[in-house]
Amino acid sequence: MAGKIYSRPILFTLMVTAAVLAGSIVMMAYPMLRPDMHPKLEKLRPFTPLQLAGRDIYQREGCVNCHTQTVRPLRTEVMRYGDYSKAGEFFYDRPFLWGSKRTGPDLAREGGKRPDSWHAAHFENAQAIVPRSNMPPYGWLKKEKLDPVSVKAHMDGLGMPYTPQQIAELASKTEMDALIAYVQQLGHAVEKPRxxxxxxxxxxxxxxxxxxxxxxxxxxxxxxxxxxxxxxxxxxxxxxxxxxxxxxxxxxxxxxxxxxxxxxxxxxxxxxxxxxxxxxxxxxxxxxxxxxxxxxxxxxxxxxxxxxxxxxxxxxxxxxxxxxxx
Amino acid sequence: MNEEYRYDYKTVEGYILSAIVWAVVGLVVGLLISVQIFAPSLNFAPWASFGRLRTVHTNILGFGLGIGAVFGLSFYIVMRLTRRPLLFPKLARLQLWLFNVGIFLALVTLAMGYTQSLEYAEMEWPLDIAIVILWVMFAVNVIGTILARREEQMYISLWYIIATVVAIAVLYIVNNLAIPVGPLKSYHLFAGVNSANVEWWYGHNVVGFLFTTPILAMFYYFFPKSTGLPIYSHRLSIVAFWSLVFGYLWTGAHHLVYSPLPDWIQTLGIVFTLFLIAPSWGSVVNGYATIGEDWGKMKTNYLAKFFILGITFYGLQTVQGPTQGLRVVSQLIHFTDWVPGHVHMGTMGWVALTVTASVYYVIPKMYGTEIYSVKLANVHFWLVLVGQLIFSATGWITGIQQGAMWKALTPEGTLKYTFMETLVKNYPYWHLRSLGGAIFIVGMVVFVLNVLLTIQKGRALEAGKFTAPAAA
Structure with missing residues (x-):
């Protein structure tokens, strides 16, 4: 019997499908049904239109290729960046942007660590602020205006709350403003260590x-x-x-x-x-x-x-x- | 069985040539980003900055070179093992054109910054739909041709091709489910921790079913064909196949060790990752035992060393990978340059050696001629081997160094190094890594020349038509 399946392509394909689905169901599909895959911290706020626009730019420029957004629960990591990342911080993150490579530092606790003016200067010319940094220049974001119409469509697609005024205000903002606004809210749901x-x-x-x-x-x-x-x-x-x-x-x-x-x-x-x-x-x-x-x-x-x-x-x-x- | 028919060799050749074009593009971009990482002034335009080009590099090589080669060589293997031409030859030609248009659009849109930010699933939703259509076309032809086969038994390579068809379909469709909010913009259907879990279930297995199973199909077919040595153990290949196909899908969570993902998923992922060593080494042992029938082939047959070194790197890769999954190792090397070092041993070692050797076998065979130059093939072999070893080893060394520096404490209990102090230590290794990449590319250029000159020689001989059914 066992040898017969190698001359029965349909049966063989079904068996392969069953083998592939077994692990997929246990590890990928079943967890979705569990509440611990959808936690939300009490202090977590949805993105504002400006922050979401900034997140879109963070995605577009591939920041995730060099910056992680997960502080691991390791002693030195918590010392370097701040409290370790909690599952409930990412309720609104579609997709998650944890990253897999830390060429630059982790950003999960970056929000509020430095003033906006530091970020603006750093995006413009990272090497002027941090000698020998390998971060590319992003000064050109200052010249790019935001498009309120598409940001509104993105907010609607995600079902996030906003006011018409917040959308109207986007017209006077640049992509740089948006990106900084996004970075400055990172980690906002977690209490900073006192x-x-x-x-x-x-x-x-x-x-x-x-x-x-x-x-x-x-x-x-x-x-x-x-x-x-x-x-x-x-x-x-x-x-x-x-x-x-x-x-x-x-x-x-x-x-x-x-x-x-x-x-x-x-x-x-x-x-x-x-x-x-x-x-x-x-x-x-x-x-x-x-x-x-x-x-x-x-x-x-x-x-x-x-x-x-x-x-x-x-x-x-x-x-x-x-x-x-x- | 003696009726006259022709294999669809022109289609196979089209895929191979397309894959070669995308290989050149992807490798050049790879070399550029390897230099940008230590020379930020080379990020000369938004579309040419590291953040965007790193995605271009992985997608063009994974989907352009990888899938292109898998399509072409799978069609070849399927035809030979079923002793018949493709069931839908025109569909395969259409698929070839659609494939090239799709990869070109991927190149353009990714450079423009349209990305889903999911590793190896960056292409935006319209391209995802195109890829699903491509995959259905491929599946219909492969399964259809197998159903209409003229050889009762399905050989090992066909098992792996069927597994590839099934698994990639499931993986790709689920992870690319998204909420479209614009012509080239969407948001992952899954959020937060769940988004991470779906993505790495996909991310790990797309590597498994694009860079493992179809490459094993090539190995099990082209290695015995080019050396004349039969596979050592059929039983071992059965055990290895089923345990690999079953075990792979459980392991993606090892990419999320120490993340906020629930612990049980991480732990179960690590356990199955360790289990996966067994089926992987099943194929490694089978390969070694096969060449063990006549080690002299390593000297007399120029392709044997490609396959044996290829399966060797597969063996090293599949021990290194599970080791990295262990929590104690992960906390040292995760997020460091160790990881690209690991990935490139698999791609530049196992995949590149096996695919290029398969192409060396197929191209002359299709024209009824010999390879243009065995000497050039040997030069290619040594260049890519040395290039890959430099590339991987520098990544491992600097990865361990950076991981250790991140963890280092002073006697007072404060961090010993600032982040920048750990970063600048990478620079010398990054310089060396680019050198390794450049050597690898020179080797690949030699390969491309050798293939093109063989095709030229074959066309001159007008030996393109193949009429009698040969032994599979």
Missing amino acids: SAGGLDLAAVNPFSSSPQAIAAGAAIYIANCAVCHGNEAHGGIGPSFVDKKFLGEPGYGTDGEYFAIISAGSDAKKAIGRPGLPDGGMEAFGTQIPPDGIWRLVSFIRAQQHHEATEPAGVEKREHETGGKH
């Missing part, structure tokens, strides 16, 4: 103004901070450290407060009790720079503030002008 809660705002810098610490802090500053805050700490995408203000209010912060904002990023603002800039978004460096390094950075910042206060007014003005150009 690392700021455990920070000691009254902590004292163990290195104080030691010249070695200032030199070491300067090196860390150039590698991590200068891109946004300027080579001389006069500001750029992020605020200046030497303008006698701290987080949008007059007067410098304490050492512990500087440590907190560097370590925990914007999340520390609440604990510190200062508002920060309206569109500001300080990245948390606590998992990337060890505590000793952060204290050395604080030493460097203090040295810059001291330098600024004791420098003749004319010199300072000239530095500002040259710094402002780039």
